[in-house]
Structures are given as structure tokens and as C-alpha cells.
Amino acid sequence: MKQKKTPDIKENTTEETQTYSHEEKNENPDAFLEEELKPITLTKEEIDIIFEKEMLPHINALYTFAFRLTNNEDDANDLVQETYLKAYRFFGSYEQGTNAKAWLYRILKNSFINNYRKQSKEPNKIDYEEAETIFHSEKNNYNPIDSRDKVFKGLLGDEVSNALMALPLDFKTVIMLCDIEGFTYEEIAKIVDTPIGTVRSRLHRGRKMLKEMLAKYAASLGYDTSEETQNSEQEQD
Amino acid sequence: MEQKDNTKNEKQINEVDCDEVIRKLNMILDGEVAKEEENQLLHHIDDCNNCLEQYHIEKSFKELLKSKLQNLNVSVSLIQTIKDRIKGKS
Numbered sequence: 001m002k003q004k005k006t007p008d009i010k011e012n013t014t015e016e017t018q019t020y021s022h023e024e025k026n027e028n029p030d031a032f033l034e035e036e037l038k039p040i041t042l043t044k045e046e047i048d049i050i051f052e053k054e055m056l057p058h059i060n061a062l063y064t065f066a067f068r069l070t071n072n073e074d075d076a077n078d079l080v081q082e083t084y085l086k087a088y089r090f091f092g093s094y095e096q097g098t099n100a101k102a103w104l105y106r107i108l109k110n111s112f113i114n115n116y117r118k119q120s121k122e123p124n125k126i127d128y129e130e131a132e133t134i135f136h137s138e139k140n141n142y143n144p145i146d147s148r149d150k151v152f153k154g155l156l157g158d159e160v161s162n163a164l165m166a167l168p169l170d171f172k173t174v175i176m177l178c179d180i181e182g183f184t185y186e187e188i189a190k191i192v193d194t195p196i197g198t199v200r201s202r203l204h205r206g207r208k209m210l211k212e213m214l215a216k217y218a219a220s221l222g223y224d225t226s227e228e229t230q231n232s233e234q235e236q237d
Numbered sequence: 238m239e240q241k242d243n244t245k246n247e248k249q250i251n252e253v254d255c256d257e258v259i260r261k262l263n264m265i266l267d268g269e270v271a272k273e274e275e276n277q278l279l280h281h282i283d284d285c286n287n288c289l290e291q292y293h294i295e296k297s298f299k300e301l302l303k304s305k306l307q308n309l310n311v312s313v314s315l316i317q318t319i320k321d322r323i324k325g326k327s
């Protein structure tokens with residue numbers, strides 16, 4: 001399904017902020033699984049055991065990742081199921097002893113891209129403009145906002161989660177992989193299929209955007225961002 | 238990023254400047270700097286109030302994300318569906 005005619009807006013941020021660079025090339029997102037397929041000498045029982053021990057324990061993390069990518073429970077469920085079925089089907093391309101979790105994330109991320117390209121349905125458009133604006137306004141501004149610890153203290157998990165989900169795809173993806181899941185840059189580069197340098201810069205920019213969004217949000221909620229207030233810490237909940 | 242300055246010798250290597258530290262703060266916190274370099278950078282951070290403050294800001298932000306963004310729980314039925322579908326394959 002081709003888009004009408006996308007004007008040539010190749011310059012500046014389009015590639016980086018809106019889509020996985022991957023998306024433009026018309027690649028088969030499962031190609032890496034097929035390519036890396038090796039003959040299996042294990043029996044089905046053995047595979048099932050490894051699968052249960054090494055793959056299934058990551059299901060909550062994968063579901064969370066899927067949910068934050070799609071912002072929809074059903075889509076997240078489908079994505080997780082698809083990921084596990086592919087992992088099982090292409091079990092021969094999993095190199096035993098390597099990071100099973102990273103491998104599963106890579107499958108999930110590729111499936112996600114594939115699904116959304118097919119349906120040309122774009123999740124999380126919300127606040128995209130805001131994120132863009134923030135990005136453009138922060139250029140070389142060194143630490144432009146008050147992002148000290150206490151500014152964010154009052155924020156609830158859902159509020160942080162919503163802000164994260166509102167970030168452009170490329171940015172929230174690396175933040176989730178690095179800050180929540182603790183993957184190395186190298187693992188992230190493989191999962192999102194970009195050079196390590198790109199991972200690093202997306203992390204840098206993504207965190208800045210997120211910080212700005214959260215600081216603004218905290219301020220709008222009346223969480224005190226000014227210097228005073230040492231006493232009354234909001235300690236409910 | 239690349240410095241043309243080859244005159245740096247071992248004595249000067251300890252004199253990491255603030256720009257470099259700030260540029261690498263995230264990498265330090267993400268555990269992406271080699272041990273030896275990390276020690277040099279941390280050494281600077283210890284002695285430099287400005288860098289130390291930035292370091293703490295970045296560090297607490299990272300910790301905030303980790304602590305506020307908890308994993309969700311997948312439904313039991315999804316786990317069962319996956320197991321059933323896999324069992325069915327041969």
C-alpha cells in the first residue's frame with residue numbers, strides 16, 4: 001500500500017524522529033531469522049524445555065515493551081504471541097548461550113514494524129508535535145530545564161509511562177531498551193538495526209525530550225519546581 | 238569528536254575537561270565506558286562541582302525511569318495460548 005506521494009522531506013529530522021529507518025527499505029522483517037537459521041539436532045521435547053526455561057520467562061517484559069509501542073492491550077497481546085510463535089518456528093536461528101531476551105526483543109520489534117507498515121496504522125501520534133518542538137528548541141541549550149530529582153518525585157508511574165509513550169518511536173524504543181531493560185548499546189543496536197552511534201544519539205535526544213515533557217507536566221500539575229519547598233514533601237501513596 | 242591534539246601524554250591524560258565529561262555522562266551511567274577511562278572521568282567528577290551536579294541529575298533521572306516504569310503483567314490466558322499453540326506444533 002503506497003502512500004499518495006510523500007513530498008521530499010528528507011532533510012533534517014524526518015528519518016530520525018518518525019520512523020525506523022528500516023521502514024523505508026522494503027525489507028522482509030523476518031529475513032534475519034531465515035538467514036540465521038541453522039539445522040537443529042534437538043528433539044521437540046528438548047526445544048520445548050529450552051523454550052520454556054529461556055524464552056517464556058521474558059514474557060512480561062516483552063508484553064510491556066509491546067504495550068508501550070502500540071498503546072493497546074490487544075495489539076500488545078497479538079504482538080507477543082506472534083513473537084513467541086516466530087521464536088519457536090525459527091528456533092534454529094537462536095544461538096544458544098546468547099542473550100535470549102535480546103533475540104526476542106529483536107523479533108518483536110521487527111514484527112511490530114512489519115505489522116504497522118502493512119496496516120499503515122501509526123500508533124502514538126499524540127504529542128508528536130510537542131516532542132518535535134521540544135527537540136528543536138533544545139538544540140545546544142545545555143541543561144535548559146530544571147530537571148533535578150525533586151521536580152519529578154511527585155509523578156506517578158502512569159504519568160511517566162504516558163510521557164514515554166508520547167515520544168517518537170525511535171526515541172522511546174531506545175529509552176525502554178536501555179533505561180528499563182538495561183541492554184547494552186551493542187545489543188540495542190542489533191535490536192533496532194542501527195549503528196551504535198545512532199543508538200547513543202537517540203538516547204541522548206530522547207532523554208532530553210522526555211525530561212522536558214516531564215518537567216513541563218510536573219509544573220502543570222503544580223508539583224513545585226522552584227527552589228524552596230524543603231518541608232512539605234508529598235508523601236502520600 | 239576526534240581530537241587532533243596528539244601532544245597529550247600520560248601526565249595530561251588525567252586532565253579530562255568538563256566538556257568531555259558532560260558529553261560522556263550518559264555513557265558512564267549506561268556502563269558503556271571502559272573501566273580505565275571511567276575511572277578518569279569519575280575522578281574528575283569527584284573534584285568538579287559542576288560535573289558532579291550534572292552527574293547526579295542524569296543519574297537520578299535514569300533511576301526515576303527505572304523505578305516508575307514497572308513491567309506490566311501479561312494475562313495468564315495469553316501464556317496458555319502460546320503454550321498450547323506450541324504444543325500443537327511438531
Ligand SMILES: [Zn+2]
Nearest residue numbers: 254255285288
Ligand atoms: Zn567538570
